Amino acid sequence: MRNLLNTIVILLLLISFGCQKNMDAEQMDASERAEYSLVSPNSETSTIADRKIIRQALLHFQVENLEASSNRIEALVAKYGGTITNNQSYSQEERIESNYTIKVLPAKLDKLVKDIQSESIFLDNKSVTADDVTMQYVDVEARVKAKQAARDRYLELLQQAKKVEDVLAIEVELNKVQEELESVQAQLKALQQQTSYSTINLTMYQLVPASYTDRTSFGSRITSAIGGGWQLFKTLLVGAVYLWPLLVLTIAIITLLRWYKNRQRSVV
Known part of the structure; x- marks a missing residue:
């Protein structure tokens, strides 16, 4: 009888130890999954997809016929859906020259640069740069939201103000916040334009006889x-x-x- 009781106790202890071990394993798995979720690359991937990049290209080269090349480049810009925002021409003693500032979608920048460069008969300089302004963009965007929240709060206080001196004091702070808001909004708009369109600064020239x-x-x-x-x-x-x-x-x-x-x- 005693041996039977001892056997039952041992079996109960083994079953209890096994259950505890399974529970510990499940807790460890849950903990590991939680830690993995904290370092999951999903957030990083979304951040990479939302990065703000300013791309610019610089081209400086000689052409055989400046007028003909200018006509072909203007046709190329129209073909790629770009815009010429500035065009200046110069006539010097030794050469005639044209300068262009071109805006185009970032996805079309490389192809347009390649086609423009095909007009060159002597390449003086070429460079393509990419500037990551994601952190600056996020910072300015957050400042815009903060200034908007502060402005809305001052508007609420202005509606609740009863005394003239309180109204005047609130209006002073409200005007200050409004000026700061317009300033950061202008910065954000500039960054949006620079990241939405890439810039090509083109200089081409023809040597005179x-x-x-x-x-x-x-x-x-x-x-x-x-x-x-x-x-x-x-x-x-x-x-x-x-x-x-x-x-x-x-x-x-x-x-x-x-x-x-x-x-x-x-x-x-």
Whole structure:
């Protein structure tokens, strides 16, 4: 009988230990799942998808025919749904030049840059940059919400104010908050525009025939040299005219010295 009781007690202890072990395992699994949820990459993935990137491209190159290239580039910008926000042309002694500022969707930036670069016959400079302004964007966005909440609170206080001095004091603070709100809203709008559209700063130029450079023909260089010599001659002639008082004075001194020497000889 005693052996039977001992056996039953041992079985109960084993069953109790097994149940406790299963409960501990389940608690450990739950704890691990909770920790994993805290470091789950889902939040990071959503953050990456919402990143705010400012992309810009810089192109500077020579073209064979500036007018023809300008027409083709304007057609390319229209093809990719872009916008030319600035266009300036310059005419210098050695070349003619056009500058463009182009806005395009970020997804189309690389293709448009590649097609624009196909107009180049000599590439001086090219760069494409990407600036991550996510933290700045989030900070400005939070400041906008905070200023809006403060403005709404001051409006509520203004409606509840009874005394004139209280109304005046609240209006002063309300105007201050409103100015700060407009400032951060302007910053947010600028960031939205910069991240919504990429910018291409394009400079292209055509060398004129009289340009004295290694990329021009020998005949053009000779023509340029003749023109430069003529300009030098005219400059020297004008300089001589400016120096006429000094020339008159020099002639007068030489004349006096000769007269003095002749007089000395006649006296001897």
